Amino acid sequence: MATFFGEVVVAPSRAGVDDEESAEEAHEETPEDREIRRELEKKREIDVLWTLKSGASTEISADEPLVCSKFIVAIGHNAAAFLSSFILDSVCWEVVGVVKLWNEWCRTSNTTNVLPTDSFCLFYRLISDPTVLLCQCSCYVAEDQQFQWLEKVFGCMQKEGLQVTILSTCPVADYKTQESTLTLPSPFLKALKTKEFKEQVCCPLLEQPNIVRDLPAA
C-alpha cells in the first residue's frame, strides 16, 4: 500500500507484520534514504528537561539521580485530568520537569504553562516531601518512542525504595469478559501489580486475557 515516508500504518493482519516488502527494500536503501531515516529518528528523539528551583532548565545525569520514593504517572487525557482535578494544585506541588517530543499525532514543548487541551508531559514534585514525584502525560508517545521515554525518565531516578503507580484508561469496548457487558458497571477499575508490590490493591486485578499496551505497559 502506498504511504508517505514516516507514516505509521497499522497492518491489517493480526500478525501485525508482513515484512517481505521492507525486507527487500532494506537491501536497496540508498545513502539518501539512510540520511532521511536518520533525520527522522533525530526528530523523534525525546528530551527530558528538569527545572531547578531557580527556574533554569538542566539535564539531570545518571550520576546524580533524583531521589524518589513514590512516582505516580498519569498517562492519557483522562488520567491527566484526574490528577489536575483532584490532586494537583499550585500550593502543594511544583513543576520540576517537562518532556519535549514530536510525533505524527502531537508535539509537546518546553513550556510548563499549559492548557488542559494541550498535549503535554510534565513532572511535579510535592513541596512538603520532595521524594514524591508525579507525571502528567497527556500527549501520545508513539511506539518507537516509548522505550526511549522509559529509559530517559527512569534513568534519572534512583530505583531503590521506589514505588511506581501508573494511572491510565482503556475503552470499555476493549474489555474482554465472559460475563454480559450489559450489566457491566462502567466505568470500573482494574489493576495489575508486580510481585514486589506488597500493599493492598484498591480494586480487582485485571483478568486474563485482557492486556495493557503502549506506554503504561512499557
Next chain:
Amino acid sequence: MFVPCQRGGGSAGSDFKGFTLLMPAVSVGNVGQLAIDLVISTLDMTKVGYFYTDCLVPMVGNNPYATAEENSMELSINAEVYSLPSKKLVVLQIRSPFIKNKYRPFCQTLLAWVKSSKCARVVVLSSSHAYQRDDEQLLGTPLRYLLTPDLEKAVGGLMQELNWKEMEKVAAYPGINDTEKVLHIPGGGITKLLFTESCSKGIPMAVLLKFCSEGDNIPDAFALVNYLNEWLQLIKSEVSAVSSR
C-alpha cells in the same frame, strides 16, 4: 537482552547449553505463537526470564497459563523465556508485533544470544499465506520444513523417514526467468530473515511452518504442534510414525 528471573534456582534456570530453543515467528494467523502457547501450557513449563528489548510493542497482562488463583497474578510481558530442563527445551514466546524498522536489530540480538547461550539448535514455528500457494502446493499436506546446512547433516535423514515436505523455492523472476529460485515465505514475518541469517552464521536452525489464512487459527496451531511432535516427541501421541528422536 535476556534477563533471568530471580528464583531460588539461581543461574541454573538460565543455563541453556545444549538445549533446543523453540520460538515462534509473528506470522499470518499468529499460528507460531498459538503453537508455542500450547507447548508451554501442555508441558507446564517454568518461566525463567524475559527479553528486555525496545524492538517489540510493549504489553503486559496477568499470567495467561494460570491454572489456579495462586498462579494467576504473575505479570506476563511481550517476550518471555520458559524452560523444561528434563527435555533440554527452552522456549521463547513473543506476544506482540515488531516496532517499525526494529525487526532486523531484534534478529541480530536474538541470534547473538543463541550463540552465546550455546543452544544446540533452534526451531522456529511459523506460517505462510495459504493464498500464495501454487497449484502443486494446493494438494497434499500444508505443512513444510526448512533446515540450515548444519542441521540438515544431523536430522535431514529423519525428515525423509517422516515423509516431510521441504518448503519449495520459487522463481526469483516468475515468467521471465524460471531457473533462478529463491526462498519466499509470504506472511512469515521474520522467518526468512532468521533462516538466512542462521545459514550464514552457522546456527543449526529448523523452520516448521503451515500454510494458513487469518481466522480461527487454533486448529492450525494444533496441526503445527503435532507436526513438531512427530520429530521432537515432546509428548506421547496416539499416532506416532517414528519413535526415534
